[in-house]
Amino acid sequence: MKIYFAGSIRGGREDVGVYRKIIDYLNIDNKVLTEHIGDYKLSVEGQGQLDNDYIRNRDVDWLNKSDLVVAETSNPSLGVGYELAYAEKIKKPVLILHNKNKSQLSAMIEGSKYFRNINYYSDVTEAISILKSKLK
């Protein structure tokens, strides 16, 4: 399965370690299209070597091609919010992971009837177990 993993970049890179572990787990049996989100070297500036319009169009293309969107939403990010709204518009299946000790998920996501696969976790081990049970 082709998976679009969404996680914060310009919204803040505090959770890069969590993204890396989730991506590594997903890549065991799937192909994660957005590997760069788990790259420790990628800073809050994002993929500065690429134009913003290139990034946006490439990512929309990947969203269209993906079979599933997995979004880690604990660190609020405009880009992740945009990707979720786009996934909702094209009716792409979405699985959300949110660390309940970090922040409150936006009402725009919680309040949408489209997002019914919202999973709260407290540490990355729990996040991986959720993926294990939901993706089998």
Ligand SMILES: O=c1[nH]c(=O)n([C@H]2C[C@H](O)[C@@H](COP(=O)(O)O)O2)cc1CO
């Ligand atoms: O350099 C980038 N590359 C990239 O693929 N994105 C996409 C993928 C992420 O899921 C999301 C992060 O958005 P933001 O940068 O607003 O936190 O946007 C975002 C940026 C920078 O905004």
